[in-house]
Amino acid sequence: MRRTLIILLAALLAVAAASVGVYHWATLPTTLRIAVGPVGSEDTRLVVAAAQYLARERAATRLKIVLTEGLGASASAVDDGRADLAVVRSDVAMPARGQTVAVLHRNPALLITREGSSLTRVSDLRDRRIATTRSNPANERLLQAILDHYEIPRDAVALVPLGSSQEAAEALRDGRVDAIFAVGALTGRLLNEVVSAVSRATGTPPAFVPLPEAEAIAQRSPAYESFEVVRGAFGGTPPRPAEGFMTVSVAHLLVAHTETSDADVSEFTRLLFVMRPVLSGEVPLANRIEEPDTSKGSSLPVHPGAAGYYDGETLSFMERxxxxxxxxxxxxxxxxxxxxxxxxxxxxxxxxxxxxxxxxxxxxxxxxxxxxxxxxxxxxxxxxxxxxxxxxxxxxxxxxxxxxxxxxxxxxxxxxxxxxxxxxxxxxxxxxxxxxxx
CATH class of the missing domain: 1.20.58 (Methane Monooxygenase Hydroxylase; Chain G, domain 1)
Known part of the structure; x- marks a missing residue:
């Protein structure tokens, strides 16, 4: 009888321990590795803010940041299995084993000149000098795609790399360059710094060269999209720009490895949009986070976990x-x-x-x-x-x-x-x- 009671007690304890173990395992926070770079970029600041938020709120999903040298290296980290998530750019080495989770922000390409300039159309770029504020091969390829569309030979345009927005604005004021080519988010630091620097240097609001054929350029290259810069996008009085115009843009995407759990990606996608309002207070770029195109014809396939969240098919805790x-x-x-x-x-x-x-x-x-x-x-x-x-x-x-x-x-x-x-x-x-x- 005593042996039977001991067996009964041991069995009950084993069942209780198994139940506690299953519950503990199911409720452990999931840690996802996210590749982002370079250090100091706006994308890195956004990811760091997101990781801190999730840790502070003791969320079910946490982030482990894998710093890289740039967007191409981040894409490679996904393909190599060193990261579960990565921040990449639509025209820079998209990972073969990555699928889209969210669009972090879209970066329009702007040709900025001074008010009253004779440079009003893209075709006027022939025999002109264009300043670039940061040496970025991807941005140079984007400019080349624009020039090719308008059949402007590459050697007909001189690129002048400059170190800062202020230096580029002063070069524009002094006539050393005819325009500034910049790619960035509307709410990001780069474009706002360039626009403000040109306004200060010239004493007048900058002028913008539109790309009316932006949709045609995007159709020829799925890595690019057409983008409308609305009137007053950069604030100011009078508004900057004075009239809305079309241009092309590239997308900075959050992608997930194809083998990352659908449930983990779905939960992280939910958390991403939950924390977006809070993150925007620290990094204004967070306001630009949006849902990707989930249609079957999309050029950027969406991860099934993220698609489940967007389609309202997220599994509950008990369903999972x-x-x-x-x-x-x-x-x-x-x-x-x-x-x-x-x-x-x-x-x-x-x-x-x-x-x-x-x-x-x-x-x-x-x-x-x-x-x-x-x-x-x-x-x-x-x-x-x-x-x-x-x-x-x-x-x-x-x-x-x-x-x-x-x-x-x-x-x-x-x-x-x-x-x-x-x-x-x-x-x-x-x-x-x-x-x-x-």
Whole structure:
């Protein structure tokens, strides 16, 4: 019985431990590695702010930042399996094993000149000098795509790399360059710095060269998109620009490895849009986070986990882990049934042994009435003593209940009485064998 109770307790503890283990495993925060770079870029600032938010809020998903040298290296980190997520650019080495999660921001390409300049159309760029504020091969390729569309030879345009927005604005003011080519987010630092620097240097709002054929350029190269810069996009009085215009843009995307769990990507996508309002207070660029094109004809395939969130098909906690809990409950039920069966079997064995002892007492009563000698009665007396010892041992172990003890008491009294009566009878009448001899 004691062994059965120990087994029962151990089984219950095992089931409880398994349930706690499953719950703990299911609720552990998921850590996703995200590749971003270079250090100091606006994308890096945005990702760092997101990682800090998730850690501060003890979210179910956390970020481990993998710093890279740039967008191309971040894409390689996904293909190499060194990162689960990465920030990439639509025209720079899109990862072969990556799928889109969200559009972090779209960066329009702007040709900025001074007010009153004779440079009003892209075709006017021939034999002009264009300043670039940062040496970026991807931006130079984008400019080349624009020039190619308008059939302007590359050697017909001189690129003048300059170190800062202020230096480029001063070069524009002094006539050393005819325009500034810049690519960045409307709410990012680069474009706003360039526009403000030109306004300060020239004393007038800058002028912008439109790309009316932006849609045609985007159709020829899926890496680019047409983009409308609305009137007053850069603020100011009078508004900058004075009129809206079209240009081309590139997208900075958050992508996930194709083998990253759909559930993990779906949960992170949800958290991304939950924390967007908070992040925008620290990094205004967060306001530009948006849903990608989830249509089947999209040139940028969307990760199934992110698509599930956008389509409203995100699995709940119980839908995701319910099978595990049901399995634990089922195993607990089977274990409980098995334990109950063992307990019942042990109880039956205990009752069977108790009944055998009572039967032995009854047999002593019967044998005492038929005993033919003192020696036989002495043997029955010793057998009764042994049964008494077994009964007391069982009672000490808690096996015998009060009813069984009463039954044993009655049985022992009856056995003792039968032995005493037979012994008295033999003393008065002698043994049957002795009488026969006389």
């Amino acid at each position: 882990y319910g099978d595990w809990f049901y399995l634990v409950v089922m195993l607990a039920g089977l274990g409980g049934s098995a334990i109950a069966g063992l307990f019942g079997t042990a109880a039956n064995r205990t009752r069977s042994r108790t009944m055998n002892l009572l039967k032995d007492l009854l047999a002593i009563v019967h044998d005492a009435r038929e005993a033919q000698s003192e020696a036989a009665l002495d043997g029955l007396d010793r057998a009764a003593d042994e049964i008494l010892v077994q009964a007391l041992t069982r009672a000490g172990e808690g096996v015998l209940d009060e009813t069984s003890l009463v039954a044993f008491q009655l049985g022992l009294d009856q056995a003792r009485r039968a032995i005493a009566e037979r012994r008295h009878w033999l003393e008065e009448h002698g043994t049957p064998l002795v009488r026969a001899a006389e």
